Amino acid sequence: MKRRCLARLRATVRVTPVAAVCAALGSPAFADEGASKRTTVAALNEVVVTATRTAERADSVASTITTRDARQIERAQPVDETGLFADEPDIDVPRDRRRFGAGSINIRGIEDNRVLQMVDGVRLPDFFNGGGPSNISSATRDAPEFSFLKRVEVLRGPASSLYGSDAIGGVVAYATKDPVDLTQGRAVGGELGLNWNGIDNGFGQTAGVAGGNDTIQGLFMYANRNAHEMKNMGSDDSNSVNRTRPNPQDVRTQAWLGKILLNASPEHKFKLTYEHRDGNTDTDILRLSTALPRVTSSTGSEDLKRDRVSLDYEWKPASGVLDRLAAQVYYQEADTSTFTNQVRSNTSTGCSATTRGTSLCSVDLDFAFRQRQTGFNVQADKSFATGSVEHRLIGGVDFMRVRSAESRDGIVRNLTTGTTSKSIAGETFPRHDFPTGETRQTGLFVQDELRFFDGRFTLTPGLRYDHYSLSPDGDDLVYNNAAGRPAVSKSDSHVSPKLSALWQATDRINLWAQYVFGYRAPNYQEVNGSFRNTVQGYGAAPNADLNAEKSRSFEIGARYTDDKVQTSVAVFDNRYRDFIEQVQLNCPTDPACLPGLRATYQYRNQTSVRIYGAEWRGVWRFLPQWRVDGAVAYAHGINEQTSQPLNSVSPLRASAGLSWERTPGQGAGIRWRGARPVTRTDDTSFTYFKPSGYGVVDLQAWWRFNRYVSLALSVNNLFDKKYWLWGDVRQTGVAATEPGVDFYTQPGRTFAASLKLSF
Template sequence: MATPHHRLTNVCSALMLAVALPATAQQTSNDSDNTILPDEIITVVAHRQARALSEVAGTVSVLSDAELERDLVFNASDLIRYEMGVELDDTTHRFGYSGFRIRGVGGNRTAIVVDQVAIADRFAVGSFSDTGRGLLDLGLANRVEILRGPASTLYGSDALGGVVAVQTLQPEDVLTTEHQGTRVRLGYGSDADRGYGRVATALSSGNHSLLMAAAVSHNDEVEAKGLEGDQLDPQKTVQRAALLKWHYLTDQGELKLSFDALREQRDSQIKHSLGTGRQASTTALSGDDERYEWRAILSFDSAATAFYDQGQWRVFLQQAQTQQNSFEERGRLAEPVSIFRGFRYDYSNYGAAADLEFETQLLGLSQRIGYGFEWSQAEVWDERDAWQFNQVTQQTTKTLLGETFPLRDFPRSKIQELGLYLHDEIKLWRGGPTVSPGLRYEYYDLATQADELFDLRYPNTAVTDLTHTAWLPKLGVLWPLGPQAEWFAQYARGYRAPPFADVNVGLYYPQFRVLAIANPDLKPERGYTFETGLRWRAKNTELTLTGYHNRFSDFIDSRAAQGFDPQQQLLIFQSVNRDKVVIEGLELSWKQQWNRRWESQLWLDYSQGEDRTTGQDVASVSPPSMLAEVNYAAPSGAWETRFILRAQQGQKQLYNVDDEALYAAPGYATMDWLVQWFPSHQLQVGAGVFNLADRKYWNPIQVGNYPQDDPIIPIMAAAGRHVKATVNYRF
């Protein structure tokens, strides 16, 4: 290992855990015995119960509704624009958002929950099928919390890298009087000629309250610096979302019913790759994609009982459906052909959960004990269809590259998961440390269903059912160092069960003599995180320093080549486990209030990753980066302005499995200028100029897996100088 690694490991072992967040919390004393002060920032994601950030032995970002408006957030890209160590997984313009990457761990390894319910995982196969991950339109979100690092003790499988928790609007967020309120938001962004609108209305009478909200957005293809409009891949995207909530307050607690729905349509033309590589003979390629999802949640926020002081019970049902159609013209062939490819993916999920908590005295020690369960059952299936029409012979075939359509990539599958968790916060003595042990039992069962289509297409492919159990511990320590500082430390274990599409694979190309086989011995992926840091605050200063060391083992390599089987005369592919990956880093945040008008903030992020098997750097880990902000607020409070500098070091040279050089994004620095104007208590106007210097740059994560000469690289560049504006009105 290189010397910098040893230095970093030594620093991490000496540092202490802190929440790397520009916190605005004020605290007079750490002896308040679980009392949350009015000005403290509250988080729910860290313990599944409300806590002040000063009580959390973990790294959490909390983005309130006011911050979402202040940062001109339209979508997921805007959401994490100023979040150090958090990025989007997107590597293509066509299929939309595929999830979040936290501290170098992304894909389905980062849990995304909406109103405490986990959304569907992403599934992708080939170049024409990718479900992405349906993120509820952020116009209907009122709060987003990001928990960094393995969180499987509380959130089970898929929380290997962390958790992004979205809370949608509540009636009380919209009410402006005792009985009613309305919020209207309009927005525009020139980077994709995007328009956005949202309206939310709330009514309250007696013990009942009702919320109705809807949002719609429309945008064209995202601009890329250095390219004209006819050099981009044209795309039209329309997204519509709706939210309905009813709350009923009783003597026993509050009953809540929520329903949300999202429909997204994308029409794309893929021009960048025409005439190159596998599409050397292609003269036209377009996509018509649609995603629809809905979710219903019935929850009960219970008053105290003999078994707990507070808690939430909930049942839920959700469905997501993806339909993607691709149309290709291969006009450069001697006999031109037209090709259609269709892909459908259906996901349905229902379950029940409870999060409960009580305070007690045991062995003379003050304790807060949280416990609960999560049970869910999901059913998934996909289907691909295709045909090819020969324009000369006028013949149509449903066999392409040896595959006969329709077909499935995996048999219909049912997944059952059960998690039981218990955690405690034990205050050892007044003013002393709080120790937070936790443990979860996780049960995962994958069962294949009878599937005539899969059996017909892959008669020689064996499938397997899979059952795994795991014990997932964590241990945190929070030690006040006087009234102005805390020391944090945490150990946590992460876990991700083997996905259905990796256990059972449908892949057989007879003309290429290729066969994929199931792997009944596939192990879960596991992660181990160690965090330590300090947080210090004074009247006008807040400083946080965090170090972390994450180890991951048994990462799943999907459909990896296993060599040639002389008995079957076939090249065998199988999903297998790989050895250890280590990711470690440092995070620093500093916030300074210079006077009543001027404020500055600084964030620094340094991380590195190594595949211990190959000794290579991990491509999913971003280069070091920084963000600096200067904020000026007018004495009247009628407006404020912010200048934000973002900078990132260039990506190291990386190579693929064939030792071919991948594209290494150069370093960059860009400036944004944002303004908020408050003409009245009811009206707020925001505007921003982004990439003020009109720089050309790339996000390393989005382009890091492409060859250096891939034609997609130019269109993946970030937008040049562009503007955004919003108007928010309440009445």
């Protein structure tokens, strides 16, 4: 089984630039299949790809990285990214409990577009959240269909020296299945799956088939899922600000994946991939907003679609001039649109959401966010020696062009007076909150792994040059220019160096350290975003003077590995300069304040932001069929300019598990995860609701009856514990005085089951 796993992973080296191993060292989900000591040690020493974008051994990675493979994902049965990373205490994926669900991935307190997410080496579209109490404008990155995945890899900390601007907080890489993952050595193979999860009463079906020969192989997979609202522990079913039951939802998603692999010759290989995913959600928004007292009922719908086409090429010349040259060209488009209808009662003639009157109104609000991405990347690898020093040199180029567009539209119908208007809260629709335009990013990188003393000491310097340019369209006449200033173009360049070192102190212990520079360019919204709500008296001003963010990260770690124990510890200190954060201006003295409004928000560079912390992971196989694992993550964040805590940093969190596996396909486990109470928050604007600490228990069991049939069962939150996640509270901005905070609780006891047929 282990050899088959390694064979699959080797087949993906060409397209996955993030480190992975069959079993992640020290991961809470360490793969234990009842293997012997010899197999266990081999799994730790044999490596496929690394955080250096080259083939590497697991114990030679001078950074913190964890993986989850297809089997682990199937057993955990997650319904979204929050569930996928639930056992990683340094990863947080907040959910918008009102309607949009899981949002951006947070790694060690850094989130949104600072964390690079890729599928088969192609960047996912940007995360966008317009904010505001109406909650009408949000576009998530939309992770791929989980049943299509063979592996997920997470690299912590700045990785700009290899991946560029949007990797200042880390990298999450999804790798989809190849034909060999279904055929498993046969001419034709496939799988069928059924799954149900009580967390949202969702029922899904998956199907896949693959086949071919040594020259050409093909794969096609399809998935469909129908679900409802995410459960919580609330009991108030009213249509009011006091409601604590979830907003009723109907959720439908479908996806398909196609691949063709051509081994044209021993030296030349090609892979063509098409990925499609779309979803639709209808929501009765019965939980009303205290900030919008005239809105007495609301409904909403969201539609999203993402399509990707990519072509990968690999050349391994027999001449030896290079070890390997890999290239990829791709096109991806993503569209998100939302529709919201609000009934406003006892409101003003102009149908205000806040002002009392005698009118009854119906207000329709539309939002759309679109991105078109085209790009390519080329990477060359070469190993050689100079005297007693071995080198592994890589270099390459990444290029991406992204065209982004956002729009809002609306129509107001006063049902009392019979009038219709395209003006809402002082805005005339349609309009854009930032101008449609294009962003180009080009990166050149080089890295050399130098191995000394028979490979016991590795020194890895790296360097990347990035250039970006942001150009708005000149004919964008409906741009919401609240500040009365034209949209601007921006361009910048930056050099990001890196230096890491790893010392193999003994056969079981290695020590490592890295010093990495990070860089992130401001995006379209941060530079040219603009908004004005004259009725409620707030707005957002553009900032053409934003500087790019820079970071310096220092991390040290140690690993211990033997046939029974694998453990690691890491300590990190990340310092950010010119950190971009949206702040409320000191009005009216600040010259950027929008006149006539009580509050103006603007993206500003913060002089200094610091996040430091420590993490531990470990696995102990105390009996041949038994193991215990655990992980703890602590981080402390502060805005050194304001001396305020960073709300994006979660309190100390931990996870642990005890599992028994009689055979590779038959076993059971119990998992615990918990967190300390929230005590450090920036309450400058308002006082946050601070969740207490918690601990919850899950049960899992799995059976593989034969080579064709397998079953997985789960009981989540076994003891029906009521608790809140800080990420959900922070995402929504829940105040301590907000009524009905049980609305934001996590699901109580739920059950899940999945059945898989392989042929």
